[in-house]
Amino acid sequence: MSAAANVLVNASAPSNETGYRTFTLGNFKISRDEYFVHVTWPAKGQQMKHIMSADAFLRAMMRDVAWGFFYGWVNFDGMIGTRNKYGQVEFYAGRYAPAYHDRGLDLVETFDTPLIMATFKAILEDFTNKGFDPFAAPDETGSSWVGKKNGSNTEAIDRQRQACKRMPGLPGDAELRSDSNGYPVNRAFADVVQDAPEIHAEEGFENDVHAMNLFAYLSRSDVTWNPSVTSVCGRSLCCPTTEEYILPIKHGNDRVEWFVQLSDEIEWEVEDKLTGLPRAKAIMKAGDVAAMPANIRHQGFSKKRSMLLVWENATPELPDMYESGKLQPYPVNF
Amino acid sequence: MSEFQTVFGSLNDYTKGELKIINDDPKHYVFSNIFDVASKSKPYEKVVVAINLEYVIEAVRAEGVSDWFAVAHDEFAIIMDGEVRIDLVKLDNPNAVAAPDKQGAVKVNGEPVGKKMGHIVCKRGHQALLPAGAAYRFTATKTGVMMMQTVIGDLSVQKWADICYK
Numbered sequence: 001m002s003a004a005a006n007v008l009v010n011a012s013a014p015s016n017e018t019g020y021r022t023f024t025l026g027n028f029k030i031s032r033d034e035y036f037v038h039v040t041w042p043a044k045g046q047q048m049k050h051i052m053s054a055d056a057f058l059r060a061m062m063r064d065v066a067w068g069f070f071y072g073w074v075n076f077d078g079m080i081g082t083r084n085k086y087g088q089v090e091f092y093a094g095r096y097a098p099a100y101h102d103r104g105l106d107l108v109e110t111f112d113t114p115l116i117m118a119t120f121k122a123i124l125e126d127f128t129n130k131g132f133d134p135f136a137a138p139d140e141t142g143s144s145w146v147g148k149k150n151g152s153n154t155e156a157i158d159r160q161r162q163a164c165k166r167m168p169g170l171p172g173d174a175e176l177r178s179d180s181n182g183y184p185v186n187r188a189f190a191d192v193v194q195d196a197p198e199i200h201a202e203e204g205f206e207n208d209v210h211a212m213n214l215f216a217y218l219s220r221s222d223v224t225w226n227p228s229v230t231s232v233c234g235r236s237l238c239c240p241t242t243e244e245y246i247l248p249i250k251h252g253n254d255r256v257e258w259f260v261q262l263s264d265e266i267e268w269e270v271e272d273k274l275t276g277l278p279r280a281k282a283i284m285k286a287g288d289v290a291a292m293p294a295n296i297r298h299q300g301f302s303k304k305r306s307m308l309l310v311w312e313n314a315t316p317e318l319p320d321m322y323e324s325g326k327l328q329p330y331p332v333n334f
Numbered sequence: 335m336s337e338f339q340t341v342f343g344s345l346n347d348y349t350k351g352e353l354k355i356i357n358d359d360p361k362h363y364v365f366s367n368i369f370d371v372a373s374k375s376k377p378y379e380k381v382v383v384a385i386n387l388e389y390v391i392e393a394v395r396a397e398g399v400s401d402w403f404a405v406a407h408d409e410f411a412i413i414m415d416g417e418v419r420i421d422l423v424k425l426d427n428p429n430a431v432a433a434p435d436k437q438g439a440v441k442v443n444g445e446p447v448g449k450k451m452g453h454i455v456c457k458r459g460h461q462a463l464l465p466a467g468a469a470y471r472f473t474a475t476k477t478g479v480m481m482m483q484t485v486i487g488d489l490s491v492q493k494w495a496d497i498c499y500k
């Protein structure tokens with residue numbers, strides 16, 4: 001594990017029966033068996049329990065780790081998830097499920113980011129069997145997540161999120177993707193034109209006159225639902241990603257987030273951030289632009305692998321501006 | 335042949351998606367379509383389709399030759415449809431055209447004064463850097479649509495009620 005040396009992950013010895021360890025994070029216990037992940041926590045003198053299919057759990061936790069807990073809430077499902085407090089992270093069970101929360105049967109605990117990150121990475125490593133890639137679409141990866149502990153897939157789970165400083169392909173910035181550096185065109189984007197822009201730079205301006213084929217770059221993404229950063233304008237980040245099957249988490253916004261659908265189609269389910277009650281459905285096709293307000297959570301469904309440009313504003317003060325009511329949760333009045 | 339067909343949009347062939355409201359105000363989703371917007375725009379009109387504090391994404395109809403523009407910060411253009419040549423000039427005196435704290439693009443009066451940096455020819459899916467301190471001009475060799483990542487400026491046009499589901 002690449003966890004910081006001073007962070008102690010609380011893990012049991014491997015189970016004699018399944019080979020998986022049980023992890024303790026504060027008052028939460030997280031374990032898995034052949035099919036399921038079990039999360040338990042104490043509330044009102046009883047032991048509460050939540051169950052999830054192990055593949056869904058691993059896909060969700062993979063995103064949470066890869067995104068560094070992202071902006072705001074990462075709900076693994078309607079019951080458990082994390083809230084990023086930037087330096088600390090809350091882990092919760094039942095907090096945004098009113099039937100639990102209203103009766104005091106939920107639990108929220110706050111952890112320093114290095115501890116929860118190290119624990120999540122250790123869980124991912126232990127619960128992921130050989131041959132299962134939590135970043136892949138179901139059609140691309142095996143069903144080897146099922147069963148007792150069988151090897152691992154550290155190569156898949158240690159992938160770094162690709163973030164440029166200015167734009168990929170510039171000297172000293174993120175690399176462009178190609179066959180030769182391990183990024184072949186994905187099967188679902190075999191028809192995407194791979195031509196390059198014509199660049200005619202005068203002498204001395206070779207590093208300033210720059211363009212790339214963004215669609216080709218995206219066609220070579222080896223992961224789903226994992227944005228990379230491809231242009232930076234101050235705190236404005238274009239974070240395109242390729243999407244297939246279901247967004248493994250329900251993202252709860254702590255700021256307005258925007259989507260530009262670059263290709264194909266995604267259907268979004270939008271729910272109230274606190275209660276999970278349905279609010280809207282957005283069916284986005286190529287060229288569509290829509291905001292995800294700061295008071296909702298959303299989950300996308302993409303039948304064919306599609307290109308989605310997620311547009312984020314990384315201004316650190318934004319969550320407080322929404323929380324305090326200084327900004328309304330939606331972006332414009334008209 | 336691939337069993338998959340990737341669907342991109344264009345000025346002549348796009349379908350705006352749907353917003354189905356269960357319990358909310360459709361305006362909160364600020365739902366528009368870049369091709370739909372550009373199909374009703376004047377050439378190089380900078381129509382804001384997304385905004386977050388001072389940052390914007392603009393939909394721009396690329397048709398014919400544009401004016402020269404300059405910016406004090408980086409901008410990025412993604413060609414969504416058509417074919418666009420971008421000419422770049424390193425301004426001798428960029429601060430006189432756009433002050434260092436000036437946000438968004440400004441129009442350059444007449445021809446830009448400075449060294450030619452070169453030019454780029456972009457087709458659909460290509461992204462170009464419009465670097466801080468440079469002047470740039472678009473020439474659409476095929477009418478199309480660009481998506482610009484920039485900061486709101488004097489030339490940005492907001493007409494949400496005309497472009498969004500209500």
Ligand SMILES: [Fe+2]
Pocket residue numbers: 251257292298
């Ligand atoms: Fe999101």
